[in-house]
Amino acid sequence: MLGQKLSAETAESKRIDRSQGDSTMMVIAQNMQDLIDNCLAHHAHYLNITEVGSCLVNRDFLGTRLEPQEIQALLQLYTTGTITQETLLLQLSEGEVLGDDFDIEAEVEATQLGGLGGEQMPEPVEDDEEPVETDEIPEQDEEEVEEE
Numbered sequence: 001m002l003g004q005k006l007s008a009e010t011a012e013s014k015r016i017d018r019s020q021g022d023s024t025m026m027v028i029a030q031n032m033q034d035l036i037d038n039c040l041a042h043h044a045h046y047l048n049i050t051e052v053g054s055c056l057v058n059r060d061f062l063g064t065r066l067e068p069q070e071i072q073a074l075l076q077l078y079t080t081g082t083i084t085q086e087t088l089l090l091q092l093s094e095g096e097v098l099g100d101d102f103d104i105e106a107e108v109e110a111t112q113l114g115g116l117g118g119e120q121m122p123e124p125v126e127d128d129e130e131p132v133e134t135d136e137i138p139e140q141d142e143e144e145v146e147e148e
Contacts, residue, residue, distance in 0.1 A: 026059055033057040066095030085111065 033055060040053040066074075071092070078088040089104045 029057045029059050064096065066092070066097055070095065071097060 036055045036057070040055070044050075044052045074083070074088055074091050077083045078085065083091075086104060086108050089098065089102075089107060092098050093102060093104060
């Protein structure tokens with residue numbers, strides 16, 4: 001009962017309260033990233049490797065998924081030619097509309113090639129299949145043509 005607020009809270013005040021809790025998580029995430037980077041540096045030094053690895057700890061604690069109106073606005077900008085397809089896909093990816101494993105570069109390349117990126121596999125041909133009939137007229141000897 002003590003933790004409950006008696007007055008109605010606005011969405012903005014709830015977001016501010018959330019950000020205060022997230023700031024503690026940000027400090028922890030930064031410390032964790034520094035710890036891992038230091039471990040990688042010591043490991044590289046131990047192995048006499050000059051290139052030291054690094055890491056990035058995700059600090060996105062609040063989902064920022066795009067609203068349908070924002071998605072529609074991005075699509076309008078793309079269809080009018082104001083933004084490129086790559087910009088559209090980047091914004092959709094950052095807005096958590098596309099999955100984490102979505103490859104923007106591959107998608108742009110595939111659509112520029114009209115979906116013919118050379119990834120199509122030829123259909124397998126089985127040995128016992130009948131020959132495929134075509135509309136081509138087989139070559140005939142001159143004698144056969146004269147007899148008809």
